[in-house]
Amino acid sequence: MSSCDGDAPVTLKILRGYGKLLGIPHVAHGTRTVALERVGDCEISMFETLGAGSPEAPLFWMELFDLRFHSSRDSHGCHNMTDAVAAFEDFALQASRLAEVSLCELGEAVG
Numbered sequence: 001m002s003s004c005d006g007d008a009p010v011t012l013k014i015l016r017g018y019g020k021l022l023g024i025p026h027v028a029h030g031t032r033t034v035a036l037e038r039v040g041d042c043e044i045s046m047f048e049t050l051g052a053g054s055p056e057a058p059l060f061w062m063e064l065f066d067l068r069f070h071s072s073r074d075s076h077g078c079h080n081m082t083d084a085v086a087a088f089e090d091f092a093l094q095a096s097r098l099a100e101v102s103l104c105e106l107g108e109a110v111g
Contacts, residue, residue, distance in 0.1 A: 017046045040099025041068045044091045064091040
């Protein structure tokens with residue numbers, strides 16, 4: 001896994017990301033997004049939707065985005081740090097598995 005936070009614990013990465021997210025100015029009809037980690041061809045990011053101010057809405061969402069296909073693979077609304085850590089760890093595992101599959105496919109194409 002690569003990250004600007006190096007080997008920082010997951011909770012610290014999420015806290016730093018949330019701090020950055022809150023520092024991004026609001027844009028009309030848009031979302032604020034921060035990349036947390038890149039794993040293979042996937043990126044784990046955190047974003048806030050327009051409805052984030054309502055009591056029932058998650059504080060933020062986390063997303064596993066596939067950079068090869070430019071599409072979301074998974075997302076999860078996070079109401080607290082426990083939700084966020086679980087989502088991050090799940091997404092990192094999914095991305096690692098996808099990276100392994102990509103390497104196997106590459107080996108088959110070369111061999």
